[in-house]
Amino acid sequence: MDEAELLLGRVLLFDGNPLTEGPEAVRIATETGVLVAEGRIAAVGPVDRLRAAHPAARIRDFGRDLICPGFVDAHAHYPQTRMIASWGKRLIDWLETYTFPVESAFGDPDHARAVAALHLDLTAAHGTTTICTFCTSHPESVEAYFAEARARGQRVVAGKTCMDRNAPAALRDDPRRAYDESKALIARWHGRDRLGYAITPRFSPTSSPGQLEALGALWAEHPDCPMQTHLSEQTDEIAWVAELFPSARDYLDTYEAFGLLGANGIYGHAIHLTARERDRLAEVGAALAHCPTSNTFIGSGLFDMGLARAGMRVGLATDTGGGSSFSMLRTMAAAYEIGQLRGLALHPAELLWLATAGSADALGLGDRIGRIAPGHEADLCVLDLAATPAIAQRAEGAEDAWEEVFPTLMMGDDRAVRQVYVGGRAVSRAPAG
Template structure:
């Protein structure tokens, strides 16, 4: 049976960050045909209704049909402590994050938070994500189990730390390698799930642990590796003290085999020229976390300087980030770019939350856009979801002007429907 979704349709034929809004395609009276978990056609509503006369119709009127949002950097174990009163990064970890992550040794607690996180993500239109778990294998089992039950494409891994963390949150180089390898063997490539090798960041991993994880990545180069890079200036100073021989922060990963094309480097705000050159040279991706960067006071990501050189994903960074919403995250990205004198177009913002994040995760051939053959992860967005948004959209003289108020003021109320793997989830 073919499902035919009718409404406004937004897709991309290129990268708006490099090609501008002309890379986006908007169909005012469009349709998306879905069958057996995949998109089979995208086009004008009249054409697809004629092509699929027996299809099951889902008429969303003037709502916008888009690829689902992709959150490229999240800490699902921090769901319960999101929006905790502000501290700098290191204080925030010690005051909120580490005590909460200690609780994930309990499988029941881990499972309860994972269920809550995925429900919140779907309610906000996020259909795929890449998450840090905790050092506990139970936290990884809970994350992948909840994702699998929902048929979602999800990326995650055991967070590894063997120093500068509470005793209950430290492993060793050997257990980091062995437990990560066992979880990788169990979950990587199972359905729509992918394991990610995950050192939290250089300050919480000894050189021996970084070396062990570099060896694990070398043995499984098809896996992603995620970590944090140059988030705050005091963090960078800490790294310099811990690794006095390193040329810069990135070198603390590069020296141990943790720099590569499948690397995801979160935040990447205060990069040195050599770091930008090396990330670009190896084809790595960085992930912009704008609500987190402002909430914890980290700094202003240089979208213009970085996006021209390498892949860039967009992320909520729950719970250092202050919202589960990729709409709110787009709005924050716009605001930060304004402070950097780069006015991001609505097409570029939407692309960051969909196709660009898919590129960062290495799955742009599967998700992040609407095209025949892609996996059918879709959202339907009401562009008049609140009175404030509706009255502004009513004055719009074109599609982008109608979409922008939802980017800047929208939340979960704007998400009319969510489809995951061709199945309607809400």
Template sequence: MAELLIGQLLRFEGDPMTEGPDVARHSSRGAVVIEDGRIAAVGEADALRRDWPQAAVTDLGGRLISAGFVDAHVHYPQTQIIASWGKRLIDWLNSYTFPAEMRFADPRHAADVAALYLDLALDHGTTSMCSYATIHPESVDAFFAEAEARGMRAMAGKTCMDRNAPEGLRDTAQAAYDQSKALLQKWHGKGRLSYVITPRFSPTSTPDQLSALGSLWAEYPDCPMQTHLSEQVDEIAWVRELFPEARDYLDTYETFGLLGKNGIYGHAIHLEPREIARLREVGAALAHCPTSNTFIGSGLFDMRGLTVAGLRVGLATDTGGGSSFSMLRTMAAAYEVGQLRRYPLHPAQLWWLATQGAARALGIGHAVGNIAVGMEADLIAVDLHSTPAIAQRAAQAGNFWQALFPTIMMGDDRAIAGVWIGGKAVRAVS
């Protein structure tokens, strides 16, 4: 039976990063019809009530109906070390990340953390994400099994490393290829799941391993590939030492067949002009992780320059280097980084980056991240008065964007009043 959701409504008819905020469409009394897990109709509430008289009605009052958030770059195995104190990237990996990831050889532990992470994501309104696992195939199986049980559109891959990591977290070039291929064949395209070929980053992969994964990507070019790029200055210097023949950091991927239109490159803060040109030329995407970039002291992402250059960008929490599971907090951090770059992002741009922008970066923008007929019904209801502090500020708003912005800047999981996955309510409307 069809369900009719009524409330405020926010959707997009273009890209506000390049076309301006006016491509966002807000209705103060809009509606969405859900049927068979997809969006069957979008419009004004009164009209859709007439057109769908048999639909079950859920009236959300003044809550905002939006596409669910899409997180473009996550490390679900780092769930339990989020917000750990005081380290930069390389120290962070050795002190927190690698010890935590060692435990994922245990399938039970992997399943427990996968379930915990996905439930926290849903609590915060994130309905899709692209996650790194660990080197252990069990960690990929656990994540996909838990995502499948929840009916989620989710992406993940075995993180491959064969050097500069502890024993027990290193595989080999051949094992990376063989295990990644087996997992890809098992999970990619199963239901709403997508496998992602995943070298962690150049410093933890030998040229042989990068080449092996490049060969795998050439065999399965429709598969996404994710990795890290130019996150910190000292990391870039390390890459220069490890790959003295490379023109730049990106060249360490390009040389081995790991640069392409289905590539998703995390962070990308300190890019050279050649790197920007090549990323644009191949149509690659970037994952902007602002809470991580400030928390670990990496630098300030150049949103204006990179979007003007024509690159696809999506927002990401970077759990657990990022300091929050919330895409609302991630939007707030992106705004703050933009201010420091003298490029304050409009609320429409921030919301787009956390929904359709991230979905496009991941190559799933045709399916999720917006409200349009035929798209999968992954939706959230957002309370724009979720705390007293937000409510008193929203009460002074002169327009919708002024009412939405306090939730972006101060909101958290309390603002998520309901979540639908494939048209099914998985978080009851509060």
């Protein structure tokens, strides 16, 4: 049995969803301990009571630091790690100029393994403990990511990106290969340790109707798998979809018609939705991944967080490398800024929910991660709320805990991450280089 560890500090606790129930559904508890044992949260409660009940537990006192659930990134592209912050293109040109050439190298297992390790190192350094990522069309890229995550004991969701048209030959598969290779990867990896497989059509423009139909059939066979894709990211993309699918009612219909709309679906971006699309997504209980740094960096548009306040499941995501940062803190800041531009000021409790429990719920993992609660997996991020002089001077004058937390959400980066726990094991923060 692993030695129990008692973490002391201020603790972020969710009593409900602040987006639908208000910020008072979230507490920053003081004089509180988190008991970690055998990779899980064994107990949460008053320090004195936990010390008395577990006298043999190793103590780690974080003082006034904030103990949070580990950050959960609901939508990323790990193969794009080394092309992050590429200059000056909109979505379609950006894919052709940067993404497709970079992804073509991932048939090499050694290259895929090196980038997978780099991505997991960089994200852990920023406090992220779970990632839902697109791989490339090469099964080797999926094998590499799962192998690296498994070696670290980390919970991740990943899938082979399926494309059979409007992409370079080196990245195209076909409907049969997409089905067969995805099915084989599900059998090998889905549900193994802390790993989950996501059926992954990149987006409708790069999948023929035949491929979308094959992947819809695969999802029907494996409904416990999530399905991830992109939806309504840019207006010129939507126009292209209309040309490619002239009989479709809208972009969402290109998925719905082939069995790729459901409660276990995660639809990235979803910025320019029609009324019908909003209604159908809500009706089936689908989840959206909000990618704020990507949406501004590539010039896509402003996501409507009112959807989350209306009850739709929404997770927060870096969308690296279209997104410009590996940091979920920076992503929270961008989400706040976009909310302001749409006339909606997100409370820090809402931002932290989106980056943890909200994303976990979007991935169908809310019963396991994203909250500090007994029985949940012990993925944790400890934040120093005075990590830089600029943050410290602002936090010093705070009149309440939320006012103290907010500067770190707006100005924080990996320097604010004091410690990260993955499955109850403290991991060293990787250097930023």
